[in-house]
Amino acid sequence: MSETTEPPLKKPKMAETVDSFIQNIICSTNDIHAVVSNDFSYPIAFTKVYVGQVRNVKELSKIITILNEKLPLKELQHLKRARKKEVLLCPVRYLNVATQQSIQEYIEEKVNELRDSFEYFKVMGLPSLPPKLKWQHTEYTKIWSCNFHPNDYLERLCGKGFFNSEELTKHRCYMGVAFEVARYYLSKTKTPLDVSDLTLSNINATVVVDPLLNLVVTVAFDNRECHPVQHSAMLAIDNVAKTQNGGAWNTDNIEYVTSGAIDKSLFLYLKSKFPDVKFGARNYVSKEVLDENKMSASESPYLCTGYYIYMIREPCFMCAMGLVHARANRVFFSLNNETQGALCSKTKLHCVPSLNHHFEVFTEFL
Ligand SMILES: [Zn+2]
Known part of the structure; x- marks a missing residue:
């Protein structure tokens, strides 16, 4: 940050x-007061990612299983893979810039079985680091669903009256x-x-x-x-x-x-x-x-x-x-x-x- x-x-x-x-x-x-890491304060750092809208919501869990296996999120493990009908595919930087590869081409290359699974794609900015404090989790979930493990000690350290x-x-x-x-x-x-x-x-x-x-x-x-x-x-x-x-x-x-x-x-x-x-x-x-x-x-x-x-x-x-x-x-x-x-x-x-x-x-x- x-x-x-x-x-x-x-x-x-x-x-x-x-x-x-x-x-x-x-x-x-x-x-x-404690002097704490900048990670605990604004602004949120974002990573640009591709998100796909699935055609058939009944296939959502199967799509997620395939994506987790063939296109794992690596450094974005704190982000849930799906939100409603939207699925997080990969960071934008994974695509081949030299060939101006499209996300459809990338999906066909990496997970061909999902080539027809998406209605459309869009680019979103999602939090690049996991939320560490409750207020961050609240803010992050307004953008996308996040995994979060509250840490009471950190909450106290960053708050008043430690x-x-x-x-x-x-x-x-x-x-x-x-x-x-x-x-x-x-x-x-x-x-x-x-x-x-x-x-x-x-x-x-x-x-x-x-x-x-x-x-x-x-x-x-x-x-x-x-x-x-x-x-x-x-x-x-x-x-x-x-x-x-x-x-x-x-x-x-x-x-x-x-x-x-x-x-x-x-x-x-x-x-x-x-x-x-x-x-x-x-x-x-x-x-x-x-x-x-x-x-x-x-x-x-x-x-x-x-x-x-x-x-x-x-x-x-x-x-x-x-x-x-x-x-x-x-x-x-x-x-x-x-x-x-x-x-x-x-x-x-x-x-x-x-x-x-x-x-x-x-x-x-x-
Ligand atoms: Zn000195």
């Missing part, structure tokens, strides 16, 4: 102070942590800060949360000025690896606290702002020990498996792909990254079918 109806980009109210801006993110009861109020409170709190991380680092070079320092400058902060244990595993802030690929999400992934006996980047100057990978003074700052938020990571268990004790892999996750990622800004392509490789479970962001964003603004990387891992994406915190 070509177009999508994304919500308009929201700009923060500039009269706010940094405190009120972050408080608003944490305390707002506004919904948080998260209950308790979940919303948690997500907003962790997003607040991400903004406080940004404030903490920005304050080292500029005081006082105003909201635009957080929202309009091209900086990012990342918070990684283990949702099962409600633990902040690590937080990170951009270090792009010193290292071109040390974007906050990449640093956060490396920090998570450090909690699992891995990690590649040298961060000897950072004194980590708790079992999570968090700079000590930043940890104290965040604890003062969020006394109820817990920090830490699960005990690392090596694969050998897991195997020896017949423990499930979920007891010691691989990188960000199952983890939620909170970022103040939509990640770039590198970071989004890094989060795919790290097996993040969900990514939340507040601000669109209109020039480089890979999860909404420029593309929806998490909706690319050929990737071997897909996370869910949520936004609209502001």
Whole structure:
């Protein structure tokens, strides 16, 4: 599908102070929405097909059986073969353009026994993809009958109120942590800060949360000025690896606290702002020990498996792909990254079918 109806980009109210801006993110009861595939939104993509009107309706089921055997619909399996006296024959592109083959000639070539079965033919545009949501099924069936398997989870994900109020409170709190991380680092070079320092400058902060244990595993802030690929999400992934006996980047100057990978003074700052938020990571268990004790892999996750990622800004392509490789479970962001964003603004990387891992994406915190 070509177009999508994304919500308009929201700009923060500039009269706010940094405190009120972050408080608003944490305390707002506004919904948080999923960023979903364009396949779930208008417009419907159509494929041109030939449809034949059968002469004798009593032969309909026999005609369908023959067509299914000799002229299967392949990629259009979601479409029913017949509607009243009309039968879906094949996509228009199947006919030989070079010889200007007619549909009658094509039927005679492929299913000669049906050469006299049709009163007339016509070209119709039918939905080229199966309906995934109930509203799509309703719209598609106005055009042609479709097979449809409703998916309650998808319906909820694409609708309003996916998260209950308790979940919303948690997500907003962790997003607040991400903004406080940004404030903490920005304050080292500029005081006082105003909201635009957080929202309009091209900086990012990342918070990684283990949702099962409600633990902040690590937080990170951009270090792009010193290292071109040390974007906050990449640093956060490396920090998570450090909690699992891995990690590649040298961060000897950072004194980590708790079992999570968090700079000590930043940890104290965040604890003062969020006394109820817990920090830490699960005990690392090596694969050998897991195997020896017949423990499930979920007891010691691989990188960000199952983890939620909170970022103040939509990640770039590198970071989004890094989060795919790290097996993040969900990514939340507040601000669109209109020039480089890979999860909404420029593309929806998490909706690319050929990737071997897909996370869910949520936004609209502001
Ligand atoms: Zn990035």
